[in-house]
Amino acid sequence: MAETQVCAASDVPENGVISREVGDELVAIYNINGTYYATEARCTHGMADLADGTLEDDVIECNFHFGAFHVPSGKAVQPPCFIALKTFKTEVRDGQVFVDLDTPAPTADA
Ligand code: FES
Numbered sequence: 001m002a003e004t005q006v007c008a009a010s011d012v013p014e015n016g017v018i019s020r021e022v023g024d025e026l027v028a029i030y031n032i033n034g035t036y037y038a039t040e041a042r043c044t045h046g047m048a049d050l051a052d053g054t055l056e057d058d059v060i061e062c063n064f065h066f067g068a069f070h071v072p073s074g075k076a077v078q079p080p081c082f083i084a085l086k087t088f089k090t091e092v093r094d095g096q097v098f099v100d101l102d103t104p105a106p107t108a109d110a
Pocket residue numbers: 043044045046047048062063064065066067068080081
């Protein structure tokens with residue numbers, strides 16, 4: 001899938017996260033101090049929507065079992081999460097957030 005417009009930048013609160021359906025993927029969009037990131041929104045532990053979790057700096061904590069992920073890299077940083085999140089290249093243009101589901105974020109853990 002090519003780059004897709006997923007929401008307005010203003011839809012994502014500063015230091016907050018929302019989720020949106022993009023095709024078959026539920027995508028979490030984060031605004032961390034004005035920089036936007038996107039990851040898969042389903043927790044790799046138990047399918048919770050990470051947009052229901054708690055964003056603390058650049059770490060999202062899942063509200064089901066309190067595992068956590070580093071948002072820019074997608075890396076799992078707190079058990080019971082061990083599998084990284086997919087990250088997606090994200091850009092803001094003309095006040096809109098665009099996500100490319102085929103391209104990892106440049107900050108992704110290699
Ligand atoms: S579902 Fe997210 S930590 Fe278990």
